[in-house]
Amino acid sequence: MNCPPLLVFDLDGTLVDTAGDLIGTLNHILADEHLPPLPFEMARSMVGAGARALIERGLSAAGRSVSPARLEEMFLAFLARYEAHIADESRAFPGVEAALNRFEAAGWAFAVCTNKFEHPSFHLLTELGLAARFRAICGQNTFQFCKPDPRALLATIARAGGDPQHTIMVGDSKTDIVTAQAVHVPVIAVDFGYTDQHVAEFAPDRVISHFDELWDAVQSLAVVPA
Numbered sequence: 001m002n003c004p005p006l007l008v009f010d011l012d013g014t015l016v017d018t019a020g021d022l023i024g025t026l027n028h029i030l031a032d033e034h035l036p037p038l039p040f041e042m043a044r045s046m047v048g049a050g051a052r053a054l055i056e057r058g059l060s061a062a063g064r065s066v067s068p069a070r071l072e073e074m075f076l077a078f079l080a081r082y083e084a085h086i087a088d089e090s091r092a093f094p095g096v097e098a099a100l101n102r103f104e105a106a107g108w109a110f111a112v113c114t115n116k117f118e119h120p121s122f123h124l125l126t127e128l129g130l131a132a133r134f135r136a137i138c139g140q141n142t143f144q145f146c147k148p149d150p151r152a153l154l155a156t157i158a159r160a161g162g163d164p165q166h167t168i169m170v171g172d173s174k175t176d177i178v179t180a181q182a183v184h185v186p187v188i189a190v191d192f193g194y195t196d197q198h199v200a201e202f203a204p205d206r207v208i209s210h211f212d213e214l215w216d217a218v219q220s221l222a223v224v225p226a
Helices: 019-032 040-044 049-059 068-084 096-105 118-127 150-159 174-182 211-221
Strands: 006-009 109-113 137-138 167-171 188-190 206-208
Touching: 006 150, 019 049, 019 109, 019 206, 040 049, 049 068, 068 118, 096 109, 109 150, 118 137, 118 206, 137 150, 137 174, 137 206, 150 174, 167 211, 174 188, 206 211
Parallel strands: 006 109, 006 167, 109 137, 167 188, 188 206
Antiparallel strands: none
């Protein structure tokens, strides 16, 4: 085999718990509209579909709507404020670094395929001391397409020097699962991320509840010849 086996990870809700900083930024933006902050647990259920959707959901919860032009202004303000506070509270999920260490020692390589924009994705992973672990960090604007378009995953694999036949996707949502399934890449879903429905409903190959379970889940999929 000319290239190492590859694990391709989603970012928010999979590798990193970003909810605290996303919700903090949302509440800052809502305050500019003279709206009260949303409770964390309520707002966490709104995370996972991107910044625009998060703002719209936050406004809806407050009984407010805005014009498309104002929404765009709020979106741009959100991005600027979020990137300035991108790792105030965000942390890798428990077990991530230990899992990466174990797979790296076994010859695996890593990449990120996220619908977060590329620059803040790289910025976040850099702030957390993880960016150097990944051969490719590909975001919504890296290519001319993004998840659930399967070309986003295939292009990420190619940029990381991988082979789809020896790749596994790890994600937290329907978007990740259907993206991988479309190109017959096995997919492992974490059940602690940001999704409206339980990931098991979308028939991933495996579901894990902690990164300590990733090694056994990957071994059971046998994408690497013995």
